[in-house]
Amino acid sequence: MADLSITTTQIIPTSDRTKISHGKCGEAITAGQSIYLKASDGKYWKADCDAAASAQCRGIAIASTLAANQEVTLQTGGTITIGAGASITAGVVYVVSGTAGGIAPEGDMTTDDYMCILGVGNGSDGIVMPENGPFYSGVQHA
Numbered sequence: 001m002a003d004l005s006i007t008t009t010q011i012i013p014t015s016d017r018t019k020i021s022h023g024k025c026g027e028a029i030t031a032g033q034s035i036y037l038k039a040s041d042g043k044y045w046k047a048d049c050d051a052a053a054s055a056q057c058r059g060i061a062i063a064s065t066l067a068a069n070q071e072v073t074l075q076t077g078g079t080i081t082i083g084a085g086a087s088i089t090a091g092v093v094y095v096v097s098g099t100a101g102g103i104a105p106e107g108d109m110t111t112d113d114y115m116c117i118l119g120v121g122n123g124s125d126g127i128v129m130p131e132n133g134p135f136y137s138g139v140q141h142a
Helices: none
Strands: 020-024 034-038 043-046 057-061 071-075 078-081 093-096 103-105 114-121 126-129 135-140
Touching: 020 043, 057 114, 057 126
Parallel strands: none
Antiparallel strands: 020 071, 034 043, 034 057, 057 071, 078 126, 093 103, 093 114, 114 126, 114 135
16 A cells, blocks of 8 residues: 545644644645644644654644645644545554655554554545544554
8 A cells, every 4th residue: 555645625623722722834735734833933733643743743734735834734633634545544543654644554664653543444435533632652563
């Protein structure tokens, strides 16, 4: 399998507004990308499982394409329609991928990737995210 191919115009966030957060972009971010909060500047950047800091995903961007220093809206929990069509499989765990901003099935993790679980596929073009946000384990894949 490979990273989900996301259609940005089909991103539909949860109706639970308590699972939505806002902040500033540190770089260009597109709807459907996994993002983390960089401690050194307090801005959101594309998440990446290759390093411990960038694997600590906070959510999935739900706004259209944004440039650095614009406000980003992200979903932090609940069900998100991700716009990836048939590539979402029910019961599959989806994680931060090695591609910046990417979302991949857990089976794509390779040795030394840092595990951050974004949610589980619902089989209906969506991912059910943990209620308290993505789960960063701090553990590297064996």
